[in-house]
Structures are given as structure tokens and as C-alpha cells.
Amino acid sequence: MDKETDIVIRVQGLRNAFGTHVVHEDLDIEVRRGEIIGVVGGSGTGKSVLLRTIAGLQRPTAGSVDVLGVDVLNADEQTRSALEARWGVMFQDGALFSSLTVRENVEVPMRAIDGLNPDIRRHLADLKISLTGLPYLAGDKYPSELSGGMRKRAGLARTLALDPEIVFLDEPTAGLDPIGATAFDNLIKGLSEAMGLTVFLVTHDLDTLHAVCDRIAVLAEKKVLVTGTMQEMLRVDHPWVHDYFHGPRARAALDATEQDQG
Amino acid sequence: MIRQVMDDAGDQMNEGPEFSVEDTGDDRGVTLRGVLSIHIVSRLYAALDALPTQDTRVDLSDVTHLDTAGAWSILCLERRLQSAGQTLDITGASRTAAQLIETVRNALPDPQEAEDGKRSLVDRLEGFGRSVTGAAGYVLALVNYLGLFVARLGRSIRHPSTFRMTALVHHCQEVGLKAVPIVSLMAFLIGVVLAFQGSAQLRQFGAEVFVVDLIAISILRELGILLTSIIVAGRTASAFTAAIGSMKMREEIDAMRTLGLDPAMVLFVPRILALVLMLPILGLIASVMGLLGGAVMSWVELGISPAMFRTRLVEGTDVSHVMVGMVKAPVFALIIGIIGCHAGMQVESNAESLGRQTSNAVVAAIFAVIVADAGFSIFFAQLGI
Numbered sequence: 001m002d003k004e005t006d007i008v009i010r011v012q013g014l015r016n017a018f019g020t021h022v023v024h025e026d027l028d029i030e031v032r033r034g035e036i037i038g039v040v041g042g043s044g045t046g047k048s049v050l051l052r053t054i055a056g057l058q059r060p061t062a063g064s065v066d067v068l069g070v071d072v073l074n075a076d077e078q079t080r081s082a083l084e085a086r087w088g089v090m091f092q093d094g095a096l097f098s099s100l101t102v103r104e105n106v107e108v109p110m111r112a113i114d115g116l117n118p119d120i121r122r123h124l125a126d127l128k129i130s131l132t133g134l135p136y137l138a139g140d141k142y143p144s145e146l147s148g149g150m151r152k153r154a155g156l157a158r159t160l161a162l163d164p165e166i167v168f169l170d171e172p173t174a175g176l177d178p179i180g181a182t183a184f185d186n187l188i189k190g191l192s193e194a195m196g197l198t199v200f201l202v203t204h205d206l207d208t209l210h211a212v213c214d215r216i217a218v219l220a221e222k223k224v225l226v227t228g229t230m231q232e233m234l235r236v237d238h239p240w241v242h243d244y245f246h247g248p249r250a251r252a253a254l255d256a257t258e259q260d261q262g
Numbered sequence: 263m264i265r266q267v268m269d270d271a272g273d274q275m276n277e278g279p280e281f282s283v284e285d286t287g288d289d290r291g292v293t294l295r296g297v298l299s300i301h302i303v304s305r306l307y308a309a310l311d312a313l314p315t316q317d318t319r320v321d322l323s324d325v326t327h328l329d330t331a332g333a334w335s336i337l338c339l340e341r342r343l344q345s346a347g348q349t350l351d352i353t354g355a356s357r358t359a360a361q362l363i364e365t366v367r368n369a370l371p372d373p374q375e376a377e378d379g380k381r382s383l384v385d386r387l388e389g390f391g392r393s394v395t396g397a398a399g400y401v402l403a404l405v406n407y408l409g410l411f412v413a414r415l416g417r418s419i420r421h422p423s424t425f426r427m428t429a430l431v432h433h434c435q436e437v438g439l440k441a442v443p444i445v446s447l448m449a450f451l452i453g454v455v456l457a458f459q460g461s462a463q464l465r466q467f468g469a470e471v472f473v474v475d476l477i478a479i480s481i482l483r484e485l486g487i488l489l490t491s492i493i494v495a496g497r498t499a500s501a502f503t504a505a506i507g508s509m510k511m512r513e514e515i516d517a518m519r520t521l522g523l524d525p526a527m528v529l530f531v532p533r534i535l536a537l538v539l540m541l542p543i544l545g546l547i548a549s550v551m552g553l554l555g556g557a558v559m560s561w562v563e564l565g566i567s568p569a570m571f572r573t574r575l576v577e578g579t580d581v582s583h584v585m586v587g588m589v590k591a592p593v594f595a596l597i598i599g600i601i602g603c604h605a606g607m608q609v610e611s612n613a614e615s616l617g618r619q620t621s622n623a624v625v626a627a628i629f630a631v632i633v634a635d636a637g638f639s640i641f642f643a644q645l646g647i
Contacts (some may be wrong), residue, residue, distance in 0.1 A: 098612050098613065098614045110300070113301055114301075116300070117307075122304055123334070124331055126332070126373070130369045131330070136372065160330075163300065190365070191365075193361065194365035195330065195362060196362075
């Protein structure tokens, strides 16, 4: 195990390249247990690629990825599948299986558990659907019958099916209206507190960064440029970071948060 | 006095999660220990469900890990007791466990009855009626697409500048040229099979030479064009549906409309027209290859030389057989093209419907071609051709 057990994800010297196009070069990032970390960066800076690399969906050309004390890149099959039960990934549009109902979707990860009574499995799936704020009858519906916001909630319900320790969220509020996005922000924050989740969150949404993230990591120049709280971000004088957190949209989001708190 | 001790540490073969449910000895209390997770929830639920319905106190201070499934089991017990007017007192929960239990309690769903799944006789009758009108509506929709195609074709004759020549040539290559190898091979083998089977039967009467008539008439009138159409239906109707359907799925068709482009003009006319032009040519190639296959097999099996085959073919087979075969080709082409384009436009915004419509298009196109062929047979028989 890790000496500092509060570090659950440790990425060191990561290099990702597609052909001659280098996305990440010597990238380091650490995520602590129980925190919500938001990863931001311009389009094409490889935020989603970083998420996919940590979740083991993309093999980097160099570097090491440790999640919950397991070397993701060199672990054997058994260790990997044990690890995969301890994290959950939510893709942008939920990535629900379109031929299954929402409840069946949530039950999919639970089927891997030996001796779980189908009746109880069904009740637990209903509970997860309800935890993410969906109405009970949504469980009988197919993904194509749901709105974008409901699909995201259903995707989150499937991600949480086995009570993972780490949750990876790819642009959770993209494409949602402001009310829906705020509700989703609150949902993430509430669930991460109640279930003790560590959340790795890729986003463009400044309101989400203000409202839920404990720390922010900025991806630029092929690496994690700075990591820190929102207050620390505001003091960074790198031009891109400055523009990002001092632009008109950032100001508006900051004002809104301050009003909420004051 | 409850003397119920469930100790699961013993019967866990591997190093799985351990938990136990023990009474505290004072008749009203239960102590839970260990890891209360989804892995053991079935047994935890059964153990809690077996507790008598009375005021109970649950002590969680020895619980090392609690997840939502564990919290759910405890809350199920709470619900059962509360519905009987009793209470459940949860003590010793850590701060996080208490928070989790509270969250789960607030989210605990109230099962609602979904709509009644049973179907009465009236419902079945209604479903039957709907599928009949649906089938009629489908035929009507195809006729509508035929009209649309003809109208747009007429417009492109009046305004030749709107016609997409490049697209037409491209689709002629896709539909026609690229299908030549498979169609030729298929027809050649059919000719071989006919000669082989025909010779075995006709030899019994000493009428071997009539195998030429058998091959020529069956291939020229029926098999050449019908089998070509079936192959093209499988190849091209599915390609039309997939191409148009994926454009529909990604809202490209809507984008076309907003840009003032008519999908019928841009997508349907070049595709269907290419098929109408190419299918007769493919049919002709298939007929020639079928005769070739028949000639080769007759020579090998019956000793009918190619020269004799040719003489017999010219003498015994009227050119009207060729006409009867070829006249069907444009009709089959229209059927295949229209069914393919129509199915493409029915695709919804999910990948599943794309797959469903593609396979529907192939099945419908092959079926419709065979039905049309039967119609032609009756028609020509009545005319005596």
C-alpha cells in the first residue's frame, strides 16, 4: 500500500501521443481520498484522454498510473477486475446500454456479485435510481425515452451501482440547462459526502468548479500546470489560467457563489 | 429471548467479507459487526428479516464498513417495524454511517405500480387492427416515396442544373460495377446447377439435348434477374438504409432542409436512378454468365459441344424470353431503391433503430421483389407470352 494512504490516484511522468501529436508530456497529478477534483483545460488539451488513461481505457506511451495502490498499467487480469469494482466511470451522455431499461442498466454491474438475490438486486437498483433523483417509474424506461439530463442521472446511478470509492465523471453538466446543471452539481456534492466518494471530474462548467470542487487541476502545455483551490487559482498569473478564471463568465460564476455563501 | 447468532466468518470459504448478526442478550437488541456491503446483502437481509416484529435496537458500533446496500437492509427492517407500529433504534453509527443511512432513508423509493401489463381480448384485437393498418400504411408510404422520386426526377429533367451527375456516377459504380463479380459468380454457379440437375432427369427420357432449353428459359425468364435482384437487395437496400439512416441520426438531413437542400433530390434521386440504370445491366450479365455456366456443365456432363449448345439455344429459345426477363429489372430496381431510402428515413436518434431498419429494409426488399416476380408471372401467363 501507499505510505500516504490519503493519495488514491497518483500519476507520474505520463506521456500520451497519437502518432506524432503529443497530448501529454511528463504529466503528474495526485488525487486525495474523499476530495472532489476538477480538471479544466482548453479544448484539445487532453482532459478526457487523461481520464481515460487513469481509468485504463487508453494505454499511455510512458509513465505510471497508481490507483488505490494498484499499478494500473502492469496489474494482472484479476487485480485489474478487482480494482474496476472499486471505481466507476460516467461517460458524457451516460453511455447506457440502449437495449436495456434503466433498472437493468443499473443491475448490470451487480450481476457480477455471487449470491445476490435477484429480488434484492432489483430493489437496490431502484434505490440507486432514486438516489440520483430519478422518479421510480424511470426504472422501467429505455434510455431513448429519457431526456439528456435524466440519461446523465441514470448513467450516474449505474456508476454508483457497487458503491465505488472513486468516481470519474466526464463533463457531467455539459448540455444541461442551468437549473438541471445546478441540481446535478448538488447531487454530486451530496452523494460524495454521504458515500465518501473521491470524485475525478472533467468539466468546462465554471459554476460546477465553484460549487463542488475542493481542488482544481489546470491542464495546459501538455501537463498539469497548477493544482489548488479556487482561491489559489485566482492568484495564478499564467496568462491562460488568468484568462480562464478572470474572464467575464468566471466572474459571474464567482459572484453567484459568493452571493450564495453570503 | 432471541438466541439467534449468525456468524458468517466460519462458512466463508475464501477471504471474503465477514459480518455477523448477534443479539445483545437483553431481548431487544441486535449487534451488527463487520463489513456490511453488497457482497453479503442477501444474507444480511434474510437475517434481519427473520427478527421478530417488536421494538428493536440496532448497534452499529462494531461495523467496520457500511455501504448503501447495508444501509438499505437496516432501513428495510425499520420500515417493517414501523408499519407494525414498532420502532427501530439505530445506535453506535459513525458520523459517515449515520449520514449514509440518512441519505438512503430520504431516497428510499416507494414502489409504484407500473401500468397493467395484462392484455385483454379487446387489447389484442386492437393490436391486430393496428398492425393491419400499419401494414397498409407502410405500402401507402412506399407509394408516396415512389411519387416523390418520380416528381423529383421530373423536376431534374426540367431543371437539369439541379441534377447531381457526380453523385449518380458514384452510385452507379457502387451499385453496379462493384456488384459485377458476386453477381457473375452466383449466376455461373446457378447455370452449372441447372445443367447438372436437368441432365440427370432428362437423361431418363433420352432427351438430354432439351437441357439447353431448360437452362435458357429458366435463366433468361426468371432466375437471372430474380437472383440478381435478391443479391442487390441484400447489398444495396441495406447500404441505402445505413447511409441515409446515419445521416438522419446525426441530424444531417435536418441540416440539409434548413440549407434549402431537398433530401429527396440530393439523396434519393441519384441512388434510385443509379439502381434503375444498373440492375438491367447486372441482370443481363447474370443471364450471360448463367448460360455460360450451363454450357460448360452440359459439355462436361452430357457431351453437348459449345457449338451445339449455341445452335440449340438460337433455334429453340425465342428472344421474347430475354425481353420478359429484362422488363422486370427496372421495376425490381425501383422496389429495392424505394424500400431502402424509406427505411433510412425511418431511423430515429439511436443506434439500435439504425440496425433494426437496415435489416427490415433487406427483408422487405427481398420479399417485395419475390411478390412482384409472382405478379409478373401471372401477368405474362394471362397474356400468353
